[in-house]
Amino acid sequence: MTYWQGIWDRWQFLWDDRGDGVTYWQWMFSAWGYTVAVAAVSLVVALAIGCLVGTLRTVSQHRVVSALATGWVELFRNIPVLVQLFLWFFVISEIVPGMRGVPSFVLACCALGFFTSARIAEQVRAGIQALPQAYRYVILPQTFRIIIPPLTSEAMNIVKNSSVAFAVSIPELISFAMQTQEETSRGIEVYLAATVLYIITALAISWFMSSREKRARVPGLSSQGQGAH
Amino acid sequence: MRKVLIAATIAFAAMGAAAQADGTLDKIKSSGIITQGVRESSGLAYTLGNGVYTGYHYDVCQNIIADIKKKLGVEKLDIRYQPVTSQNRVPLVQNGTVDLECGSTTNNKARGRDVDFATTVYIEEIKIAVKANSNIGKLEDLNGKTIATTTGTTSVQTLRKNKRGKDLKFSEVFGKDHADSFLLLQSGRADAFVMDASILAANIARAQNPKDYKILPEVLAVEPIAIMIRKNDPEFKKAVDESIAAQIKTGTIAKLYDKWFMQPIPPNNVTLNMPASDATKEAWANPNDKPTEDCQQPGE
Numbered sequence: 001m002t003y004w005q006g007i008w009d010r011w012q013f014l015w016d017d018r019g020d021g022v023t024y025w026q027w028m029f030s031a032w033g034y035t036v037a038v039a040a041v042s043l044v045v046a047l048a049i050g051c052l053v054g055t056l057r058t059v060s061q062h063r064v065v066s067a068l069a070t071g072w073v074e075l076f077r078n079i080p081v082l083v084q085l086f087l088w089f090f091v092i093s094e095i096v097p098g099m100r101g102v103p104s105f106v107l108a109c110c111a112l113g114f115f116t117s118a119r120i121a122e123q124v125r126a127g128i129q130a131l132p133q134a135y136r137y138v139i140l141p142q143t144f145r146i147i148i149p150p151l152t153s154e155a156m157n158i159v160k161n162s163s164v165a166f167a168v169s170i171p172e173l174i175s176f177a178m179q180t181q182e183e184t185s186r187g188i189e190v191y192l193a194a195t196v197l198y199i200i201t202a203l204a205i206s207w208f209m210s211s212r213e214k215r216a217r218v219p220g221l222s223s224q225g226q227g228a229h
Numbered sequence: 230m231r232k233v234l235i236a237a238t239i240a241f242a243a244m245g246a247a248a249q250a251d252g253t254l255d256k257i258k259s260s261g262i263i264t265q266g267v268r269e270s271s272g273l274a275y276t277l278g279n280g281v282y283t284g285y286h287y288d289v290c291q292n293i294i295a296d297i298k299k300k301l302g303v304e305k306l307d308i309r310y311q312p313v314t315s316q317n318r319v320p321l322v323q324n325g326t327v328d329l330e331c332g333s334t335t336n337n338k339a340r341g342r343d344v345d346f347a348t349t350v351y352i353e354e355i356k357i358a359v360k361a362n363s364n365i366g367k368l369e370d371l372n373g374k375t376i377a378t379t380t381g382t383t384s385v386q387t388l389r390k391n392k393r394g395k396d397l398k399f400s401e402v403f404g405k406d407h408a409d410s411f412l413l414l415q416s417g418r419a420d421a422f423v424m425d426a427s428i429l430a431a432n433i434a435r436a437q438n439p440k441d442y443k444i445l446p447e448v449l450a451v452e453p454i455a456i457m458i459r460k461n462d463p464e465f466k467k468a469v470d471e472s473i474a475a476q477i478k479t480g481t482i483a484k485l486y487d488k489w490f491m492q493p494i495p496p497n498n499v500t501l502n503m504p505a506s507d508a509t510k511e512a513w514a515n516p517n518d519k520p521t522e523d524c525q526q527p528g529e
Contacts, residue, residue, distance in 0.1 A: 019389035100417065169402045169413065175380055179403070182381040185319055185339050
């Protein structure tokens with residue numbers, strides 16, 4: 001009994017005031033909100049650019065266009081995401097006029113979104129090229145239906161990758177965890193809580209996407225629901 | 230399965246009991262080894278690279294270890310250096326990996342539940358750094374501004390209390406480390422950097438153009454920074470405190486302070502130029518191990 005009491009006591013810090021009238025659990029949910037917001041905005045950016053660039057890579061009659069699209073993919077998938085984030089934050093915002101005042105939230109979403117767009121572009125290209133050539137002008141809608149499984153992985157990855165945003169001062173879950181474990185000396189509990197929130201977020205995406213996948217499945221093209229992930 | 234669990238429980242309980250029974254002094258004497266916790270990069274202890282550590286608290290600890298060696302009457306005492314971070318320093322002291330943590334750890338009640346602190350030889354002042362041409366002169370001028378501070382430090386809490394107490398509205402932005410927070414100030418993403426005065430002074434001293442920055446005289450809070458030791462080990466604490474008391478009495482501490490805060494220091498030979506504060510002098514005059522919560526705060 002005392003053992004469980006001890007564990008319960010160690011979680012009491014969640015109800016403590018952090019000093020300005022905000023409790024740790026309120027702060028944790030606000031941090032979770034930042035994580036979800038960074039991931040969601042980045043995903044929108046990544047999907048929009050990724051679909052465009054992936055499609056352009058398959059346009060073989062315009063060499064320049066497909067070369068530019070290929071360049072985009074190679075540029076953004078060959079640089080580590082943390083380095084890209086720092087480039088946006090410390091280099092681009094310093095040397096490009098007018099970028100100084102851009103909020104770090106926007107820069108983080110650009111970095112994460114562009115990085116992921118290169119990966120999505122490759123999946124879109126693979127999806128288009130997987131279809132018979134003759135269907136070229138009616139295949140785009142089908143492509144999106146057959147690439148839902150890898151897109152699900154990307155959406156989940158972007159949630160996990162959003163943790164790098166702490167490095168450019170965005171008050172998301174990792175930033176919350178690092179600061180709170182320092183203030184409360186409850187490192188184990190804080191990181192456990194952050195872990196659970198990441199898992200919940202990723203699982204929610206997984207469930208949502210697999211429900212879309214079932215509805216959008218193309219008979220005869222997808223692998224009949226068997227281990228498509 | 231159940232038997233295994235019971236055996237494991239007993240083993241853990243026994244380990245806990247063993248850790249309690251053997252004092253740190255006995256352990257040091259029987260093993261001939263003392264482990265000093267050091268920091269890679271912090272105000273009072275840092276590395277020069279290649280496993281060489283230095284700093285004000287580092288020197289104080291070297292003297293403590295020399296005194297312990299004398300007290301134990303051992304001929305040879307090996308010093309092992311264990312780098313610690315702000316995340317793992319408390320657990321490493323708790324489980325006995327580190328005997329003497331000589332970094333820059335604030336003595337507060339939250340940590341006091343898990344570890345003990347030696348007599349304080351340095352009181353940190355939380356201050357505000359701004360650009361030299363800034364029109365910010367005191368805390369109240371920060372209303373509506375953006376303030377940088379570093380993740381994983383207690384300055385954030387000080388800032389929050391001031392925010393509520395003085396009804397100020399400002400946005401906080403967290404640098405991932407001190408260099409990052411200073412960059413926020415330098416690049417204009419923040420109007421001020423609130424942090425330990427020694428860290429502000431060190432960052433300004435290392436800046437490309439130190440004259441571009443100034444530290445405001447206002448003290449937001451004071452925090453005793455102390456050497457951390459394992460909890461409930463009165464013999465070891467007594468040995469450490471006696472050494473510190475002797476170092477204060479003979480003037481060794483004052484000399485070390487001068488060496489680290491008034492003279493050029495490695496690796497870049499910059500001078501922090503930070504005379505001992507009244508609070509630090511008071512701590513030397515009346516040695517104590519009070520946590521932050523029991524210290525007289527400015528404006529109280």
